[in-house]
Amino acid sequence: MSTAIDDMEAYSKLTDQVFQQILYSSSSELAGARKILRNIVCRRLYKCVGETHADKPITVTEEKLQQWRVEVSGATPKTGPQSDVLLTPDDFIFSVVCMDYGMKEKNPVDNVWFYSKSDPNKAFQIRKNQKTDQETLAVARKHVVQWCMNNNFSKPQDGDVTAPELTPLKDSWSQDSQRDSQRDSQRDGQQRQSCRETKFDIWMKCDG
Template sequence: MFDHLVDDNGLKPVMKQHGLVLPEDLDFIKEQIAGPQDTKAWQYKGRPEDKSFLYEIVANKRNGIDVDKWDYFARDCYHLGIQNNFDYRRFLKFARVCEVDGQKHICTRDKEVGNLYDMFHTRNCLHRRAYQHKVGNIIETMITEAFLKADPHIQIEGSGGKIFTLSTAIDDMEAYSKLTDHVFEQILHSSSVELAEARQILRNIICRRLYKCLGQTQAEKPLHEMIHNWEAELAQTIPQSGAYDVNLKPEDFVVNVIVMDYGMKEKNPVNNVRFYCKDDPTTAIQIRKNQVSKLLPEQFAEELIRVYCKKTDDKSMDAAKKHFVQWCMNKNFSKPQVTFICCSVENCTIM
């Protein structure tokens, strides 16, 4: 996409006027966004290995401390009214470059380790309270369903006049750049018979007729099984109180698995940060979690399982919630948190 934007807008002459060296600086910009994943050997083209610390500024794959994160922290905490406990100005004040295992990395003062844990905690709070909110997630799911149903019936012209669908437009940047919010409006206001199902889903979103969240649970261990079978399991589960006069099918359920972590899956990202001491600012050291506080988390990732029901009438919802509770018990998942339920099942928590 970056190459397409540069070529489409004729930016190379402008870049040269401003002192950029091509193609090295173009490669550097692209590598800042998404560089090689293998860090064992130096694979970057934009800068030599003695400038390795420059790749930790925009999108830091070493430990996740970068300006991209600081930017959305400031923006989203402000608009959501969530306290941002991380002061990026203080981090910049104490940042310096030190050599670690033959490469130069951005390090910070040893006394700042607690502030870094606050930063990752803020990230987790934003995901828990906003980015992975149950209503936002189900709206994403419903939009995805609508787009999948509309996919064969929407044509987008790409380079050379070639025609693409919503799902194939990513293979052509000219076509992909046309996938703006107008696609949603195009489906919503269409009169095409082929788009009727997709149109109805989007109308349901606009009118707030959303799939209802039955509740949330957790597995004791990370999930490695295929979750696409879970909808069928939910429909086939018979509650202890007996079956209901409601015909629930696999397609009536939606299962979302949400991963909450500190940005590096189950790993502690602070273990990949190096620090320096006031008395020896040129030597990089590592600070372990047990040297900081006993109140820090023992685990740095968890998987939440949310289940929704597409049928929203009271009778179906009551039956679906009991299916969900029994299903959690059968799979030895944690006691489910449900939004509302009237039943006698002991392993049910009222919220």
């Protein structure tokens, strides 16, 4: 199937019927694929038990994945009620997604040209010294949150993310947080230090 993209005739015959052909085949070579499809049909699906992001780009190897599986299976919580359930490294699957802006470590904005309304025929670039420093932006957002508190104004958008140490101090703002989109707020409040980001989806196997 993976080589069909190089053969247009074979690719044109690659339809949804492939699912049924694998599912009902008796070939020993398709045993692994057949087991996966049966789990899908019977809804024995992996359960996502966590998602996290690395603070900097990293190279993920099979050895690193195995190390993480061992570490996760042994990361028993030190507080709270203890469970008798024993987990092994084989119980976990790491789905690693490496994301960038199409230029690896480079910032694509450095290759973007802009136009202004005053001179639409002249293109220009925004240099690094013209860009607002991320730390300065974070401090400015905290100033805005504090200013709104001082003037008894409503909570600014994403105020609980940009200044979490301030927003709990104002009771009337606690109701506003329920109406905020958590995902959009976290994405807007997170200050990325690199043009690349590595996201981890951690899944747990189901018996099949």
